[in-house]
Amino acid sequence: MDSHKSMHIPRATIRRLAIYVQVLENLAREGTEIISSIPLAEACGVNGSQIRKDLAYFGEFGIRGVGYKVISLLAAITSALDVDREWKMALIGVGNLGKALLNHSDFRARNFNIVSIFDCDPFKIGEIVHGLEVHCTKEMPALVAENKIEIGLITTPPQRAQRAATHLVNAGITSILNFAPARIKVPSHVDVEYVDFFHHLYSLAFNHSATRA
Amino acid sequence: MDSHKSMHIPRATIRRLAIYVQVLENLAREGTEIISSIPLAEACGVNGSQIRKDLAYFGEFGIRGVGYKVISLLAAITSALDVDREWKMALIGVGNLGKALLNHSDFRARNFNIVSIFDCDPFKIGEIVHGLEVHCTKEMPALVAENKIEIGLITTPPQRAQRAATHLVNAGITSILNFAPARIKVPSHVDVEYVDFFHHLYSLAFNHSATRA
Numbered sequence: 187m188d189s190h191k192s193m194h195i196p197r198a199t200i201r202r203l204a205i206y207v208q209v210l211e212n213l214a215r216e217g218t219e220i221i222s223s224i225p226l227a228e229a230c231g232v233n234g235s236q237i238r239k240d241l242a243y244f245g246e247f248g249i250r251g252v253g254y255k256v257i258s259l260l261a262a263i264t265s266a267l268d269v270d271r272e273w274k275m276a277l278i279g280v281g282n283l284g285k286a287l288l289n290h291s292d293f294r295a296r297n298f299n300i301v302s303i304f305d306c307d308p309f310k311i312g313e314i315v316h317g318l319e320v321h322c323t324k325e326m327p328a329l330v331a332e333n334k335i336e337i338g339l340i341t342t343p344p345q346r347a348q349r350a351a352t353h354l355v356n357a358g359i360t361s362i363l364n365f366a367p368a369r370i371k372v373p374s375h376v377d378v379e380y381v382d383f384f385h386h387l388y389s390l391a392f393n394h395s396a397t398r399a
Numbered sequence: 400m401d402s403h404k405s406m407h408i409p410r411a412t413i414r415r416l417a418i419y420v421q422v423l424e425n426l427a428r429e430g431t432e433i434i435s436s437i438p439l440a441e442a443c444g445v446n447g448s449q450i451r452k453d454l455a456y457f458g459e460f461g462i463r464g465v466g467y468k469v470i471s472l473l474a475a476i477t478s479a480l481d482v483d484r485e486w487k488m489a490l491i492g493v494g495n496l497g498k499a500l501l502n503h504s505d506f507r508a509r510n511f512n513i514v515s516i517f518d519c520d521p522f523k524i525g526e527i528v529h530g531l532e533v534h535c536t537k538e539m540p541a542l543v544a545e546n547k548i549e550i551g552l553i554t555t556p557p558q559r560a561q562r563a564a565t566h567l568v569n570a571g572i573t574s575i576l577n578f579a580p581a582r583i584k585v586p587s588h589v590d591v592e593y594v595d596f597f598h599h600l601y602s603l604a605f606n607h608s609a610t611r612a
Binding site (some may be wrong): 194195200201203204207208209211212215228229230231250261267268269273282283284285287289291292296298325336344345360361362363365367368369379380381382383384385386387388389390391392393394395396397 | 407408410413414416417418420421422424425428438442443444452480481482486495496502503504505511549551557558571573574575576578580581584590592593594595596597598599600601602603604605606607608609610
């Protein structure tokens with residue numbers, strides 16, 4: 187099997203791999219040891235040839251006439267994506283959304299750990315939220331280095347998202363997940379992903395109205 | 400301008416339109432009245448021809464040599480998508496994530512209102528969360544009809560997502576936004592969107608490792 191270091195995996199494939207991981211985790215939790223490609227593809231909402239093509243990145247995992255070993259396949263995918271190790275994250279913006287994410291057990295379950303939290307509100311600095319002290323953004327470069335933080339989460343209001351991004355970039359962060367409803371500008375070496383669930387609601391609303399017209 | 404009822408808008412376009420709405424809202428908040436297509440496209444992270452093509456769905460909004468009127472364009476997009484009216488939503492699964500969403504002011508700001516909340520845990524039923532009483536899922540059909548609920552949000556643990564989906568479908572809901580990390584099966588007339596931010600984290604992690612290799 188190739189190491190992730192020598193692979194290029196398209197973004198759309200990574201998106202599907204995240205779905206496969208989700209489905210395989212649920213199968214493992216239910217005690218399923220082996221699954222054949224048809225029900226696996228169906229559970230993932232893709233067709234059989236797509237799943238075989240995507241899984242081909244990771245070598246030969248299917249057992250002819252039997253199927254895939256759930257645990258081995260899960261391990262192969264997470265290893266190839268390099269998500270089978272701990273990723274340390276900083277969160278900036280300790281409001282409702284930030285607090286909800288700090289309380290979200292899925293992060294820890296998948297080894298994406300928020301280890302430092304920041305806010306620019308002097309009333310919040312020093313407060314303890316879910317066991318972590320809220321730090322002033324001035325302390326970010328030192329804490330990012332000290333805690334070996336690799337990913338920054340932005341959970342500020344939209345007006346403060348750009349400032350938060352600049353703080354993260356200046357602290358040496360090159361991977362940002364932005365939950366704030368605002369676009370941000372960063373240097374080209376910085377990788378930004380946006381979490382915005384309104385396009386999902388817009389899509390549901392539009393299709394709902396179109397269907398009933 | 401065409402009504403949304405006679406339009407087909409591809410999903411990828413709806414996704415970009417949600418970004419344009421976000422950017423235009425931020426511009427309106429800052430007091431910007433007119434913006435030309437180049438800086439608008441740049442703020443949205445798309446190229447100029449893409450934005451002109453997307454906005455062509457809504458008729459002629461650009462003023463030649465001047466740009467787009469921020470407020471009019473925002474109104475035209477939200478009207479075409481039918482998101483300039485109230486959408487009533489039910490939430491099923493009143494755990495940490497459900498409570499965080501109930502507390503999320505962006506829903507209300509965009510007129511997507513959670514009006515009924517459900518759980519199957521007898522200890523939660525009857526509890527008041529952010530002003531709403533937690534109802535037993537048995538009451539769902541009556542409350543969906545009474546409150547004219549059109550969208551269901553699933554915020555249960557993954558093992559309960561399918562049951563929650565079945566409850567929503569049986570109550571007459573045809574539009575579901577699933578925040579639970581599990582795939583669900585629904586009849587073909589039901590529209591499901593998935594919110595899963597792990598594929599974003601996986602993408603950041605993979606690119607981070609690949610860049611440093």
